[in-house]
Amino acid sequence: MPVKLFVSDLDGTMLPDGNIVSAENIAAVRRAVEAGVVVTIATGRMFEAALPVAEALGVDVPIISYNGGLIKSPSGRVYEEHTIDAATAHDLIAFCRMRGWYIQSYSGGRLRYAAPCDEAHFYENSQKLTGTPVGWEGLFAHTAGNCKLLLVTAGRAESTARAAEVSTAFGTHVDVMCSADNLIEIVPKGISKASALKSLAEKLGFSIEETMAIGDAYNDLPMLRAAGRSIAMGNAYPEVKEAADHETLPCEAHGLAAAIYRYVLGMGADAPVPLQRS
Template sequence: MTFPIQPADIRLIASDMDGTLLDADGQVPVRFWPLLERILAAGILFSPASGRQYQTLRAIFGDRDGLVYIAENGTNIVRAGVTIALEPVDQAIIPPIVDWVRATAAAGADLGIVVCGARSAYIERSDEAFVASVRPYYAALEIVDDVTVAGAADDVLKLAVFDRHRAETRTGPAVTALGLPADVVISGDSWVDIMRPGVNKGKALQRLQEHLGISRDQTMAFGDFLNDAEMLDAALHSYAVANAHPSIRERARHIAPSNLDEGVITSIIDALPALAPALA
């Protein structure tokens, strides 16, 4: 005798944004919005889990009941406007990283740094090309004379270094070699994030699970890049999109279609077919 496959008991869905949920234009697919409403109506929580700033994620998704934000690569967790966890870096690590970025940029590299505070992000490089690379990720953004001075007056959640197409081969190894008490994470082809040791999307997801009383077995997660690795470990139902970094595809239990093929939408519907009418 055979039995039909039962839908998974999913209570929490966490998804990376860039390269995972978002399309080629960096937008949430139109077909996702009705699906999100069905997810939330079913009592399932949804967590945008991103290196993006909380203010940016909130501007995209709003204040819907059932949303929980994992922002700045897990350093800021917010639900219904209330901060669940905030994990700032040691202020002492900021000057040597800023100095390295300034020196490397002065030598001709296409580099820039974002000091990511809880209130705002701060940059001192103000050319149009760099600002255009930064602004999609930081809705609250200030151009300042000195990012170290600006950061000293805020809770700095992470430092983000932009190194066009050389994040993994130049900035990541170089910042790691500084030997600072921080975790250095490659978060994209051109981005390196520096955070408090032991803080990442996976730790944030585990903290959220404990806060909500939701187990790993009841959690689904989607990712594409190295900063998603621990988050996938924290979810039994872990998915790498087809366009993911090779190590992330190896780490996940499932492979979803690429972000260009709306893999997050497809995989949620496959696991939870009762949500399919959202796409009608």
């Protein structure tokens, strides 16, 4: 069945770093769009951080941001929005403060954290954006309207332990997942890239069998399992490769472009970039 909706993760999939999309990936996306395929983004990033990428691609289709918490087009149309209950967000922030953990919030499209620190600088540098230090009381003052909260840790072991602790305490109200070894995403219960993919496909009039998704990280797993067909990046975590139907080249080798040419457009040996067998 032809692919009508192609959904791509950003970091580690379309982008090796920051907001710069390679010319190869841009060209492949535009070829797919010219062929009638709706190409969009599904990311854990805030909408404002994903927007420059959509603009570089030249597409004005709904973007899935905050790991499914917000579906919004570059032109500003909100298709769907889910936020963490304000009281739950308050308790989560207090939970982290009591343990000395770093946590950041995103209400109103602004990144906020308590104070400048290594974790904040790491995130800002990786996303090429600037947050606002507001103190703990400032975080407590902005508990409404958060599509997600994020913890930055020292690495996978610490992330695994903290994610389990948060899940035990708040698992009836939120879902907790690791998007990378040092990132813990906290989103409203039942919300994920998978739920957003299904919802967007329905809104656009496509069956799930007509969708294809590509990604590299743990938070991509639900989306890859939900899509009609799925592709793992060559740099993906082993669990992601195991769950996907196909594997493409690494991000630095324009694996997204290779996947589009091979699995979406069916160009095979005629594709402009090398293709990896799977």
